[in-house]
Amino acid sequence: MGAVDSATPAVVDALAWVHVRDGRVLQVRPKGKDVFYFPGGKREPGENDAEALIREVAEEVSVQLDPATLQLFTVVDAAAHGYPEGTRVRLTCYTAECTGDLAPRSEIAELAWFTQADADRCAPAGVRVLAELAQRGLVTR
Numbered sequence: 001m002g003a004v005d006s007a008t009p010a011v012v013d014a015l016a017w018v019h020v021r022d023g024r025v026l027q028v029r030p031k032g033k034d035v036f037y038f039p040g041g042k043r044e045p046g047e048n049d050a051e052a053l054i055r056e057v058a059e060e061v062s063v064q065l066d067p068a069t070l071q072l073f074t075v076v077d078a079a080a081h082g083y084p085e086g087t088r089v090r091l092t093c094y095t096a097e098c099t100g101d102l103a104p105r106s107e108i109a110e111l112a113w114f115t116q117a118d119a120d121r122c123a124p125a126g127v128r129v130l131a132e133l134a135q136r137g138l139v140t141r
């Protein structure tokens with residue numbers, strides 16, 4: 001049996017923002033990656049869901065989420081993209097109203113608006129969230 005890399009968690013604990021407009025959902029492509037993610041990221045120690053999500057969304061797409069409007073959309077468990085095989089991501093997804101203008105920041109190369117037809121360009125967790133959005137009639141199939 002090989003050595004276990006203690007720096008690699010078995011489950012990546014991440015938050016995501018589900019932002020739908022005209023039947024499409026906002027996606028981000030991090031610099032250096034060839035797939036799109038739901039905007040968001042990993043929780044820092046001690047942060048609650050709202051704190052982690054608001055910080056990550058501001059860092060990535062420049063808008064401020066209104067904490068009073070956060071609503072849990074879904075929690076998905078999927079293979080974590082960019083991690084060793086076997087690593088899972090637990091992606092806790094919220095909808096929320098925002099203020100400010102959407103723009104890619106720091107680690108983000110580009111923004112995109114996806115329907116379910118674009119699922120092949122998402123990481124595995126995103127494919128699951130897109131399917132739920134389509135099933136609920138929120139994004140175009």
Ligand SMILES: Nc1nc2c([nH]c(=O)n2[C@H]2C[C@H](O)[C@@H](COP(=O)(O)OP(=O)(O)OP(=O)(O)O)O2)c(=O)[nH]1
Binds near residue numbers: 037042080126
């Ligand atoms: N935000 C987000 N993360 C996802 C998705 N799918 C997926 O596997 N993940 C995983 C891979 C990401 O590396 C991780 C959380 O993103 P992150 O931006 O905080 O972490 P990172 O490893 O890219 O960067 P770092 O902060 O450790 O430098 O969750 C998704 O759709 N959205």
